[in-house]
Amino acid sequence: MKKPLILVTNDDGVTAPGIRALVEVALQLGDVLIVAPDSPQSGMGHAITIHDPIRLHPSRAFEGLEVFECSGTPVDCVKLAVNVLLNGREPDLCVSGINHGSNASINIIYSGTLSAAMEASLEGIPSIGFSLLDYSHNANFEPAKPFVRQIMEYVLNSGLERGSLLNVNLPNLPAGEIKGVKVCRQADARWKEEFVEAVDPRGQKYYWLTGRFENNDIEPDTDLWALENGYVSVVPSMHDLTNYKALDRMRSLEHIVAPHTLTI
């Protein structure tokens, strides 16, 4: 039987320990193509590069494997892998991460890791974004690996609905203390911004973005509840931002009259 082809990407580049852990697991399940950004791309969301050319460099970051570094965003990495490097061969799975730090709840919107996975899902490739709840470079990915592997096996065996991806977050707990997996909805939390203001040597003000996470949605069906209670959270996600519940309530907008009956 032919081995599955797994496209691996992230938003932190090929030197991040998180992508090394992900490649290790992927190699147990299939052939691997690695395409990652050549500079840190955290917080890039679903950005694409349209005002600049994009470059692809072959890399020796992983002995014996096919690896490319890309000058663009995480979404660019996926687009180039699929449309240029693979030239028509469809990967069986795309995995992005393992991110150092949570992408649960609203973080999916800002995350380069998850946007890469979403781009793959838009290309029709079953995809998974993985994140470990430890921001440090020295995060320990070992306890998470068996879950990463089993979730990848599930998707390779069962597939995903077209246009769909999984947002998987892994609690930062020792082996044996992770209780299991919960399939959840995205909690409705948000970032409360706090800008740090400073002045440069020429007397000009500048700002650093910082902030704290505020969660007012701690229902047991949410990803944040699962993580706080020692579970791996899996949110089946997609690219449709329509607020279906609001459709009927907004229907009165259709009474707006045509412009030739108004003066402005």
Add this chain to the structure above:
Amino acid sequence: MKKPLILVTNDDGVTAPGIRALVEVALQLGDVLIVAPDSPQSGMGHAITIHDPIRLHPSRAFEGLEVFECSGTPVDCVKLAVNVLLNGREPDLCVSGINHGSNASINIIYSGTLSAAMEASLEGIPSIGFSLLDYSHNANFEPAKPFVRQIMEYVLNSGLERGSLLNVNLPNLPAGEIKGVKVCRQADARWKEEFVEAVDPRGQKYYWLTGRFENNDIEPDTDLWALENGYVSVVPSMHDLTNYKALDRMRSLEHIVAPHTLTI
């Protein structure tokens, strides 16, 4: 009665004719604060600036109005406006655009214009992203203005569900030919990428992203149908990417066993 405060932003900067048209309409309805990027930020999606400091420059782009140019992304513009410039005063409405070119369907995911509006909605501000279906710098915004005004009035009067925004696209038609407004869902279309390959003077390959839009979802309840049939499309949108229909189907993932029972 106190005039409403309207925050105006976009992804193309203060010189774009689209933001000029939007400011004109906004000034008929309230006081205006303009905060826009100081460089083109199309396709930036929900990117935020976390590896660099961000700068804000007062601008004289609009005679007599309060205007700032920001070195960051469209989402950064909204964060800085709300958290630094307004310092606690909540705008009554945020409007972003008018974008030169469609942000219907899947474009909401890539669009800096819509991501700015979404960020405002995350801050609890009713918000609207406007886009005209004409990519040219010389696009004619006049026929769209009465619709822009009436949709803004609707939101100022009726509000929006917290965390919700409107994605409004305006057909490129002469005054009198726009048939009215349709409240729709986001069509499930996508971009089919085609990279243009070239070689620089030093012999190194590079790529330009291009592509064509593929729509396989032309149901009459979609934004693309509305636009193709001469209507303004209004998609009530939000930040929840959960695929609710898939939640139950994925439940078997919860049978994944704890790591201490496996060897990897």
